[in-house]
Amino acid sequence: MHDGVINKKYLCSLHGLIRGENMELGRDSDTGGQVKYVVELARALGSMPGVYRVDLLTRQVSAADVDWSYGEPTEMLTPLNSEDFMDEMGESSGAYIIRIPFGPKDEYIPKELLWPHIPEFVDGALNHIIRMSNVLGEQVGGGKPIWPVAIHGHYADAGDSAALLSGALNVPMLFTGHSLGRDKLEQLLKQARLSRDEINTTYKIMRRIEAEELALDASEIVITSTRQEIEEQWRLYDGFDPILERKLRVRIRRNVSCYGRFMPRMVIIPPGMEFHHIVPQDGDMDGETEGNEDHPTSPDPSIWTEIMRFFTNPRKPMILALARPDPKKNIMTLVKAFGECRPLRELANLTLIMGNREGIDEMSSTNASVLLSVLKLIDKYDLYGQVAYPKHHKQSDVPDIYRLAAKTKGVFINPAFIEPFGLTLIEAAAHGLPLVATKNGGPVDIHRVLDNGLLVDPHNQQSIADALLKLVADKQLWAKCRQNGLKNIHLFSWPEHCKTYLSRIASCKPRHPQWQRNNDEGETSEEESPSDSLRDIQDISLNLKFSMDGEKSGASGNDNSLECEGPADRKTKLENAVLAWSKGVVKDTRKTGSTDKADLTTGSGKFPALRRRKHIFVISLDLDNTTGIVEATRKIFEAVEKERTEGSIGFILSTSMTLSEIHSFLVSGGFKPNDFDAFICNSGSDLYYSTLNSEDGPFVVDFYYHSHIEYRWGGEGLRKTLVRWVTSVNDKKAENEDKVVTAAEQLSTNYCYAFTVQKPGVLLRIQALRCHVIFCQNGTRINVIPVLASRSQALRYLYVRWGVELSKMVVFVGDSGDTDYEGLLGGVHKTIVLKRACSTVSNQVHANRSYPLSDVIPFDSPNIIQTTEDWASSDVRSSLEKLEVLKC
Secondary structure, three states: EOOOOOOEEEEEEOOOOOOOOOOOOOOOOOHHHHHHHHHHHHHHHHHOOOOOOOEEEEEOHHHHOOOHHOOOOOEEOOOOOHHHHHOOOOOOOEEEEEEOOOOOOOOOOOOHOOOOHHHHHHHHHHHHHHHHHHHHHHHHHOOOOOOOEEEEEEHHHHHHHHHHHHHHHHOEEEEOOOOHHHHHHHHHHHOOOOOOOHHHHOOOOHHHHHHHHHHHHOOOEEEEOOHHHHHHHHHHHHHHHHHHHHHHHHHHHHHOOOOOOOOEEHHHHHHHOOOOHHHHOOOOOOOOOOOOOOOOOOOOOOHHHHHHHHOOOOOOOOOEOOOOOOOOHHHHHHHHHHHHHHHHHOOOOEEEEEEEEEOHHHHHHHHHHHHHHHHEEEEEEOOOEEEEEOOOOOOHHHHHHHHHHOOOOOOEEEOOOEEEOHHHHHHHOOOOHHHHHEEEEOOOHHHHHHEEEEEOOOOOOHHHHHHHHHHHHOOOHHHHHHHHHHHHHHHHHHHHHHHHHHHHHHHOOOOOOOOOHHOOOOOOOOOOOOHHHHHHHHHHHOOOEEEEOOOOOOOOOOOOHHHOOOOHHHHHHHHHHHHOOOOOHHHHHHHOOOOOOHHHHOOOEEEEEEEEOOOOEEEEOOOOOOOHHHHHHHHHHHHHHHHHHHEEEEEEEEEOOOOOHHHHHHHHHHHOHOOOOOOHHHHHHEEEEEOOOHHHEEEEEOOOHHHHHHHOOOOHHHHHHHHHHHHHHOOOOOOOOOOOOEEHHHHOOOOOOEEEEOOOOOOOOOOOOOEEEEEEEOOEEEEEOOOOOOOOOOOOOHHHOOOOOHEEEEEEEEEEOOOOOOOOOOOOEEEEEEEOOOHHHHHHHHHHOOOOHHOOOOOOOOEEOOOOOOHHHHHHHHHHHOOOOOHH
């Protein structure tokens, strides 16, 4: 423990093969610099004073074509200064790789195919985080769960996951993009090799971009490596604009309303590196290197022999490129530049370290194509004896490769079309190598700090050749660049990175589940007085101008009117607001809080009933009308009538409907409120429980759910902005045309602003408005809710709050639905797709997506089963038996 605070962090990096030692960098396009970055970041953070535990969450891979180590659930990352650190470590402290099983078992798949399985990762990671929070709480937290200080997503897939985890846990999120989808899309379109549709099919680029937009919405801090990444790449996104960001920052400082707009903080922190073990190579191929105290006459590394066997004259300076054979790495232009510049060929050799391969036929088609093109160019320019392209190298060989290049007074080159950062440039500089690098991306910032080389236009072959020739031929310039790099390299160390990183996290407002608040510690009274309840309501900044059914009757959430009044006026106003609720709600507001200790710990008691069920069935059907939902619900009830009567199965209704619409549904179907344990309504922005106590009324609201989802909720400012947007949309229509979109005050609540629309697709993402826009009710209604709220997130909340296991849930959906439909499929819960139980208009809603649903729905998952089109209760029963929820 450090100053009484347990500092625990989670890093998420999903794709590729990740392990702490002997990383197989370059094995494939997913196992590259990002893998090295996240492992070293986790290790470095785990060694920092004040950090108790760091977990790097990734995918568990147990496949025949990968090493067994990637199937190990846990791997401890040994600290770099392990001798000093081990004495300070507490139980379960340190840095770990945690591998979460998700996706196809026994198969290693590329990152583009991971999207359907993201919810399964989120659920598995959530389970690990909660379990570790409880373990650490027992060990060093006085028995209270220790929540993460932050969750940090790396790349789009982990950004999507971290956003959902951040919302499920109500903790701050950070994001690092590494490379960005919109920028990649632009680069691919410029190359004109693939059409936009082909790019999307190959790279799932639109789903990736959507994940990056969500990460922008959810992140408190976005960590970038360079200024260029902010100004030229992130500005391509709807969720960020450098100019608007500066304006909002000024308004916040002046305490002026931002009208529901927020921007994440963009922070430049260059990646770090460990330099303590690096001894820059002095000497040259004609003389002995300066002595190494430990190994004064150590033999040459085997990788040197492997490389130099390619060369007719191995003493010539070596031009070194270290990149996988990917088109964006631009290796072919480098070979052309070398091949067509005779002076350069006479003065230098070229070494291409292009990952590892057994045979070209076993490589991916893209990588094989690049390698074949390189081999053809070598043949075309007759570069035999001048170019090395070894088939194999270990990660531990890479420092020796840099040393060999430095020993020959060579140059390191990164000619990529765009390089988000360029960690290899830092590594090369630390070994005393001058640099030639692309002027697009991170190398610009690296060059500004190190001043140890030349920047080039990667599209300009002649520019590349001229820069290489200049450094190789001018020995004084070479020596100056080498010395500058060695002098300034400490600015890119991991300790420097971590100090800045931790200071930025410390500036975030701490967030954690509100029912675990510290001010509950001193409360011993079991009395649930109205004043206690009022304090709870005030604590979570709710404005309770509700009608009897919980819907809004005027003001909107985050209204500041209470802040301007004295304590007596404030209390009176709150009391009057509470009187609008049915009798008993105030009392049960307290029951949803942390004072209901007996029920929380023992599972006994009447509230909430869902905690005592063996299974929870979640009805999430987005049908054309109430009649359809009633009929489907009856069939599902009939299928499990015996278990329902016994009480082993409970039900949740999950819907876009308001509470009053749910009440009408119950009446029309002849259902009782307590036929359901909970109601997730308004598309996941409100959560109610049913109660048998007639004094309490039929519904009990979970106020803490509101506090859980209100991150970046714009409240009244957002509502006013949306109303202005509605006006602007309608003003564009002709006088005789109906309004395209209309505010639906009677359907809105404090955490859901509803609008009726004439056609789907009218609302796109509005810049800097952090909200979740959902088309529902057959595409005729828009529900605007908090950015991290949804029907699927509400289920995760029930797991975090009450321990209702997600694996014990069965979600019933149609074969289409509202635009939050995809979140209900996937995950560790079971899903039954009821064929033809959907809206035909919903299909039009999904047609407006930028990516097809097939990109994100794991229909091959064993947790998902589909009924026939004319399904009956017997089909539901049969499906439950196939899923092993019920016994045959």
